Structure formats: C-alpha cells, structure tokens
Amino acid sequence: MGETTEPSGIAVNQKLDRPSRExxxxxxxxxxxxxxxxxxxxxxxGGVPGGNICIYEETGxxxxxxxGEGSPEHNYVIRGGRMFTEEAYTCMFDxxxxxxxxxxxxxxxxxxxxxxxxxxxxxxxxxxVKNGRKIDASAMGLSNKDRxxxxxxxxxxxxxxxxxxxxxxxxPSFFKTNFWYMxxxxxxxxxxxxxxxxKRYLLRFIQEFPRIHTLAGVRRTPYNQYDSIVLPVTxxxxxxxxxxxxxxxxxxxDFTYGPDGxxxxxxxxxREDVQxxxxxxxxxxxxxxxxxxxAASSLGTMSSPPTLGTKAExxxxxxxxxxxxxxxxxxxxxxxxGNVTESKWLSFTATLRDPTFLKLMEEFTGNTAGTGGLVxxxxxxxxxxxxxxxxxxxxxxxxxxxxxxxxxLFPDQEGNFVKKKMSNCTGEELxxxxxxxxxxxxxxxxxxxxxxCIPCMMPFITSQFMPRVNGDRPLVRPVGTxxxxxIGQYCxxxxxxxxxxxxxxxxxxxxxxxxxxxxxxxxxxxxxxxxVGVLFSSLKTMFH
Ligand SMILES: Cc1cc2nc3c(=O)[nH]c(=O)nc-3n(C[C@H](O)[C@H](O)[C@H](O)COP(=O)(O)OP(=O)(O)OC[C@H]3O[C@@H](n4cnc5c(N)ncnc54)[C@H](O)[C@@H]3O)c2cc1C
Numbered sequence: 001m002g003e004t005t006e007p008s009g010i011a012v013n014q015k016l017d018r019p020s021r022e023x024x025x026x027x028x029x030x031x032x033x034x035x036x037x038x039x040x041x042x043x044x045x046g047g048v049p050g051g052n053i054c055i056y057e058e059t060g061x062x063x064x065x066x067x068g069e070g071s072p073e074h075n076y077v078i079r080g081g082r083m084f085t086e087e088a089y090t091c092m093f094d095x096x097x098x099x100x101x102x103x104x105x106x107x108x109x110x111x112x113x114x115x116x117x118x119x120x121x122x123x124x125x126x127x128x129v130k131n132g133r134k135i136d137a138s139a140m141g142l143s144n145k146d147r148x149x150x151x152x153x154x155x156x157x158x159x160x161x162x163x164x165x166x167x168x169x170x171x172p173s174f175f176k177t178n179f180w181y182m183x184x185x186x187x188x189x190x191x192x193x194x195x196x197x198x199k200r201y202l203l204r205f206i207q208e209f210p211r212i213h214t215l216a217g218v219r220r221t222p223y224n225q226y227d228s229i230v231l232p233v234t235x236x237x238x239x240x241x242x243x244x245x246x247x248x249x250x251x252x253x254d255f256t257y258g259p260d261g262x263x264x265x266x267x268x269x270x271r272e273d274v275q276x277x278x279x280x281x282x283x284x285x286x287x288x289x290x291x292x293x294x295a296a297s298s299l300g301t302m303s304s305p306p307t308l309g310t311k312a313e314x315x316x317x318x319x320x321x322x323x324x325x326x327x328x329x330x331x332x333x334x335x336x337x338g339n340v341t342e343s344k345w346l347s348f349t350a351t352l353r354d355p356t357f358l359k360l361m362e363e364f365t366g367n368t369a370g371t372g373g374l375v376x377x378x379x380x381x382x383x384x385x386x387x388x389x390x391x392x393x394x395x396x397x398x399x400x401x402x403x404x405x406x407x408x409l410f411p412d413q414e415g416n417f418v419k420k421k422m423s424n425c426t427g428e429e430l431x432x433x434x435x436x437x438x439x440x441x442x443x444x445x446x447x448x449x450x451x452x453c454i455p456c457m458m459p460f461i462t463s464q465f466m467p468r469v470n471g472d473r474p475l476v477r478p479v480g481t482x483x484x485x486x487i488g489q490y491c492x493x494x495x496x497x498x499x500x501x502x503x504x505x506x507x508x509x510x511x512x513x514x515x516x517x518x519x520x521x522x523x524x525x526x527x528x529x530x531x532v533g534v535l536f537s538s539l540k541t542m543f544h
Contacts, residue, residue: 029250030289031057032064034487036233037095037508038287039242046516050240058249058315062234065294068226072398075351075452081405082225083218088204090523091505102232109232116222120390124215124372126365130379132439137213140544141177147542158196163467166198167191182212185376185385192342193465200497207528209538215373227395249315263482285483285515290320291490297458302427306457311337335472336463343463347407348430353450356443358402377437382408382422427453464489464498476510485511
C-alpha cells in the first residue's frame with residue numbers, strides 16, 4: 001500500500017472571519033455524536049466555516065453508537081434504545097435546540113422531542129415481572145443497611161471510593177431488591193462496575209427515585225435515535241459544508257514538540273486499502289473520540305447467534321492504545337477494554353408482521369406501545385428486559401410492521417426456558433425465552449411465523465463503567481498539549497455520568513469552548529441533590 005500525503009484533508013486554509021482566532025481547520029476523528037456535536041458547536045459558537053471541518057469515520061454510516069438501520073422488506077436493528085430526562089440532559093437539549101427537525105417542519109429537534117413526550121407520556125404499569133406476573137415495583141425492598149449504604153456512597157468522595165466496585169460497598173441482598181433491579185436495568189449497571197460511576201448516577205438521577213418504578217421521568221425520541229437525532233444533525237452539518245470522510249480508519253497521529261507543548265502535526269488514516277497522511281498545522285484543531293462502547297459489536301440472525309468480537313476489530317481501541325502507549329497523559333485504555341467478560345452484553349431487535357404480540361403485551365402491561373418502557377423479568381437468568389417503543393419506530397416503517405427491543409445483562413447464563421447461554425442463542429431462541437417469561441406460550445408458533453429477531457453482541461458495551469482511577473481517562477484538553485482534545489465517553493469530565501449522549505455532547509462543548517476561548521459557559525450540570533425537596537422525597541422512596 002502506498003501513502004498519499006495531503007497538506008490538509010479539508011478545503012483550502014480558509015481564513016476565518018474572526019481574525020483574533022488563529023485556527024484554520026478542524027479534524028474530527030470518529031463520526032459519533034461527540035464529533036457531530038463538536039462540529040455543530042464549532043460552527044454555531046465558534047463561527048468556523050463548515051468547509052473547514054472534516055469528520056473521519058471508519059464505518060459507512062455516521063452516528064456511531066446512535067444507530068438504527070433496516071428496511072421494510074427485511075428487518076430493523078437498533079443496538080440500543082435511549083432514555084433521556086429533561087432535567088439532566090442540559091448539553092444534549094442545548095444542541096438539539098438549534099437543529100431543525102426533519103419531520104416536524106418549523107420546529108427544532110428539541111421542540112419535537114418535548115412535544116412528542118407531552119403527547120406520549122411514559123408511565124409504566126409493569127416495570128417488574130416475576131413468575132409471569134407483574135409485581136408491585138413501588139416497594140423498593142431496601143433494608144436499613146441498604147439505605148445507609150446508599151447514603152454513604154453518595155456522601156463518600158471519589159478519591160476515597162477509588163477503584164472499588166459496587167459489590168464492595170453493598171450487601172449481597174441489596175442486589176436482589178426491587179430498587180436494584182430497576183436501577184441496574186434502567187442504567188445497565190452490574191455489581192462489579194465502578195462505585196464512583198454509581199455514585200455519580202445516584203446524585204445525577206436522584207430526582208428519579210420516586211418515579212423509578214413508573215419511568216415517568218424518562219423522555220424518548222419520536223423515532224429511533226438515528227432517525228430522530230443523527231439524521232437532522234448530519235443534515236444541518238452537510239448544509240453548512242462539513243466534509244464527511246467515510247470508511248476512513250484513523251490509525252495514528254504524529255506530534256511535534258514546541259515551547260507551548262506538544263501538538264498534532266499529522267493524521268494517518270486508511271481508506272479503501274490506501275494509506276493517507278493529512279498535515280495538521282499548529283493552529284488547526286484535532287478532536288479524537290477515543291474508545292467506543294459499540295466497538296466490535298456483531299449481529300446474528302433469526303437462525304444464528306452473533307459472534308464475540310475483540311478489541312482488535314476496528315480502529316477505535318487500536319488508535320487510543322497507540323496514543324496512550326506513547327503519551328502517559330492520554331489515559332489507560334486497558335482499564336476499560338481489558339475485561340470483556342465483565343463489559344459485554346447482548347441486545348436484540350425484533351420486527352413483527354403480526355399484531356398478536358403487541359396486543360398481548362398491551363393487555364399484560366396495561367401500557368400502549370411507547371408509554372411503558374422497560375419491562376424487566378426479575379427471575380430471568382439473563383436478567384432480561386424488553387421495551388415496546390412508540391410505533392412506528394423508524395421513519396420508513398410500514399404500518400403492518402412493529403419493532404421492539406430487548407436486552408439481557410447476563411449473557412453467559414443459561415436461559416430459564418431455552419437451556420442455552422444467551423450469547424449462544426439465535427434470534428428465534430431469544431424470542432421464545434421472552435415469550436415464555438410472559439407466559440405467552442400458546443401464541444408462540446403464530447407469533448414466530450412472521451417475526452425476525454436480530455441479536456447483537458456488544459463486547460464493550462459497559463466498558464465505560466469499569467472500575468477506574470484518576471488518569472485512566474485523558475482530560476478533554478490534556479495539559480501541555482496545543483491542538484488536541486479527547487471527546488466521547490472515555491475522557492475525564494468531573495461529576496458527569498458516562499453511558500449517556502449527554503456526556504459526549506458535554507465533552508464536545510468543553511473542547512470547543514476551551515479551544516476557541518469562547519466566552520460562554522458549558523451547559524450546567526444538573527444537581528438535584530442540592531435541592532432539599534428532592535432529597536426529602538428521594539429519602540422517602542428509600543423507605544417504601
Ligand atoms: C445499547 C445502548 C443503550 C444506550 N442507552 C442510552 C440511554 O438510555 N441514554 C443515553 O443518554 N445514552 C445511551 N447510550 C449511550 C450513547 O448512545 C453513547 O454514549 C453515545 O452515542 C456515544 O457517542 P460517541 O460519539 O461518544 O461515541 P460512539 O458513538 O462510540 O462513536 C464513535 C465513532 O467513532 C468511530 N471511530 C472510532 N475510532 C475510529 C478511528 N480510529 N477512525 C475512524 N473512526 C473511528 C466509530 O466507528 C464510531 O462511529 C446507549 C448506548 C447503547 C449502545
């Protein structure tokens with residue numbers, strides 16, 4: 001393979017209309033929401049011309065983990081379905097407030113989401129199920145010791161918690177309480193995850209305690225998040241001339257050293273088996289999305305399970321590892337990608353052509369599609385949950401098709417009904433296990449006839465929750481660097497919660513405002529725990 005050298009991957013060194021700012025071009029590595037948001041803030045708040053911005057994405061599609069694909073003829077797939085709240089997603093809703101909706105003319109995406117949620121209200125009547133029956137999820141089931149441990153973890157400093165795991169803090173019985181079943185499946189925590197991350201979540205979402213059993217605080221997008229968020233954001237960026245270099249895997253970054261510190265001078269990427277090198281000037285900016293929770297994810301089929309990928313697949317971990325091995329201040333990826341057994345789980349997307357399941361589910365839960373949210377089977381060996389979103393879930397979904405999503409936190413366990421590990425199951429077997437938990441056995445042959453279910457294995461899905469210590473994640477703007485920022489889920493942002501779109505957008509705002517010295521505050525972190533009223537009602541819930 002030869003190497004081509006480009007002075008810059010971007011339209012000529014266009015000068016800015018703001019002469020006080022010296023940058024020329026911005027190179028964004030990774031096409032997830034962290035980069036998309038960075039590009040949007042560079043344009044809106046930094047006045048950077050879109051033509052000076054270039055996003056390198058190794059796959060053929062933008063959006064990264066915020067995916068949604070499929071066709072009416074075949075089936076649909078989402079690796080995940082996202083829950084947001086109005087209060088805690090200050091950065092995300094700031095971004096979406098200036099992006100026009102594609103499906104609600106004249107409205108912003110934020111307005112569209114708010115209006116959708118005012119119309120389709122979340123209020124689960126069936127959050128937890130056991131032995132095929134709904135159980136009273138308003139009873140948290142906490143002991144006095146559990147309550148004290150919850151208060152203690154929220155009050156303990158992050159330095160004191162260090163690399164401790166959640167299971168180091170709580171009694172084994174805590175992990176069998178209704179509170180834990182709801183908390184861990186809403187946010188995807190495992191007992192072996194970082195106590196620091198749980199502490200951050202408890203504080204950030206403390207206002208959800210009184211409504212955790214109804215999920216009434218949850219906000220959703222009208223369609224899947226690719227259609228409802230990624231498409232409008234990329235459309236807005238394209239209209240402003242941002243360049244998207246697709247199927248471009250960034251493999252390395254060269255630095256130069258000067259009196260102000262180290263700065264990027266070259267980016268190497270591979271595209272269609274050709275190696276490219278892009279020159280980066282001292283006043284250019286580089287944003288790196290380091291690591292990805294959906295790296296190496298793989299899909300199965302109705303008749304075959306997915307395979308378990310490794311960190312060697314794709315450029316995400318490889319690039320961060322290469323950077324970290326040369327620069328001690330760029331973090332330690334092994335803290336996150338070094339234990340796939342503890343960071344993987346499996347989700348599935350089903351496309352149904354027969355209305356039977358949705359009807360049965362509506363009768364069982366008391367919720368119409370889109371109003372219930374997660375239904376978790378507490379006696380499921382896989383700790384399986386399923387969500388029936390509002391239909392249609394895809395813009396191009398025909399009326400006679402229904403799409404729903406589910407996942408299991410323990411993919412290495414044998415099913416209660418299908419005597420196989422979840423990770424070894426075909427799409428059909430996942431549906432059978434789910435429908436047996438619901439005691440819909442009699443309808444299974446009919447429902448299976450026209451169903452497609454696609455399993456998705458994600459080896460690193462909870463990697464950002466793995467126990468970590470200071471320095472495992474690079475700062476958004478590492479000290480002593482001139483033109484590089486780390487964005488996404490694996491950079492350090494004090495007090496904010498990973499495994500959220502919010503964290504990625506916050507990293508984008510932080511990087512852009514800091515690079516361009518923009519006199520504007522990053523959207524504030526929501527701190528409900530400073531509100532006595534919220535604290536009081538949350539404590540009351542703990543005694544229920
Ligand atoms: C199953 C699931 C459920 C979720 N639930 C929620 C939820 O309820 N609420 C919520 O707020 N969030 C949720 N999230 C999290 C949210 O989707 C992510 O935090 C967010 O999308 C991450 O965006 P990102 O841009 O930081 O990274 P990513 O989306 O991972 O994007 C990184 C991109 O960079 C590309 N890339 C990486 N390395 C390279 C390279 N070397 N060269 C070129 N390209 C590269 C990758 O291909 C990828 O497209 C969920 C995610 C999943 C998967």
